Amino acid sequence: MTSAIDITQAVRPPRAVFLNFPLGHQTGPPDQAELQRKIVTDAMRAFETITTPGTIVELPYVWDASDRSWEDRDYTKGWMPERPSRDAADAQEAERQARFRRA
Amino acid sequence: MPVEYIPRTRELYSSFTPYRWVQNESAPFTPLLKPIAECRIALISSGGIMYRDQPRFHREDASYRRIPKDARADELSVWHFGYPTRDAERDVNCVFPLARMRELEAAGVIGALIDPAFSFMGGIYSARKVRDELAPQIVDELKRAHADAFFLVPA
Numbered sequence: 012m013t014s015a016i017d018i019t020q021a022v023r024p025p026r027a028v029f030l031n032f033p034l035g036h037q038t039g040p041p042d043q044a045e046l047q048r049k050i051v052t053d054a055m056r057a058f059e060t061i062t063t064p065g066t067i068v069e070l071p072y073v074w075d076a077s078d079r080s081w082e083d084r085d086y087t088k089g090w091m092p093e094r095p096s097r098d099a100a101d102a103q104e105a106e107r108q109a110r111f112r113r114a
Numbered sequence: 115m116p117v118e119y120i121p122r123t124r125e126l127y128s129s130f131t132p133y134r135w136v137q138n139e140s141a142p143f144t145p146l147l148k149p150i151a152e153c154r155i156a157l158i159s160s161g162g163i164m165y166r167d168q169p170r171f172h173r174e175d176a177s178y179r180r181i182p183k184d185a186r187a188d189e190l191s192v193w194h195f196g197y198p199t200r201d202a203e204r205d206v207n208c209v210f211p212l213a214r215m216r217e218l219e220a221a222g223v224i225g226a227l228i229d230p231a232f233s234f235m236g237g238i239y240s241a242r243k244v245r246d247e248l249a250p251q252i253v254d255e256l257k258r259a260h261a262d263a264f265f266l267v268p269a
Contacts, residue, residue, distance in 0.1 A: 014268075016116045017118050022138055023139075031116050035197040035201055037208070038209065038267055041205035042205050051215065058153070059149060082115070085122075086117065088125070092200070107170070108167050
């Protein structure tokens with residue numbers, strides 16, 4: 012699966028399926044099981060249909076037909092949310108560990 | 115037009131030594147000899163997925179996590195250095211479609227989903243570390259599991 016076609020063209024994996032969605036959604040948007048299922052099913056089908064090494068199949072799904080401005084913002088400065096401080100991140104991790112050890 | 119991520123990476127990380135992208139001249143290829151409905155398929159995600167109290171990933175972390183195939187959504191969490199994980203934290207199937215792969219297995223689209231699935235944190239600067247340390251371990255896992263193919267989802 013890929014959403015970065017130039018990187019995939021450079022790396023040349025055996026087979027690839029390209030979906031033009033923002034990074035972090037390579038198998039679909041959140042809470043849209045039906046679209047995710049279509050994307051993953053298409054990817055599985057590509058195992059059977061691709062016979063030429065390095066082929067990249069492009070999927071037809073569109074992230075937002077009325078607004079393509081995400082393409083200008085994705086992976087540019089300011090696009091990553093600010094990271095928590097080290098202390099805050101350590102506290103979050105301790106909380107996560109404790110939650111699963113209790114459960 | 116698809117986004118060109120190689121120039122954007124140079125721009126985004128312009129204060130660092132320029133990243134040297136892997137450029138391969140050819141694509142390796144092993145033909146699939148049977149229908150996917152008869153194949154054992156592994157799910158691998160570089161989205162930084164952890165199961166229950168498995169240790170969190172960190173920067174330059176080239177380790178991987180084994181995720182039981184029957185893991186519930188509330189048993190999974192996400193940590194990654196290089197992409198906004200908010201949507202993946204809300205629904206991990208954005209980058210780790212475990213529930214979707216289980217459905218395809220149940221529907222007979224694929225022969226079997228291999229247990230466990232695998233995840234690592236793909237924001238690793240050293241391509242050498244990935245090629246020589248991380249990838250061989252996952253290949254060993256796939257061989258032991260008699261995988262016919264793997265589905266790699268980046269993030």
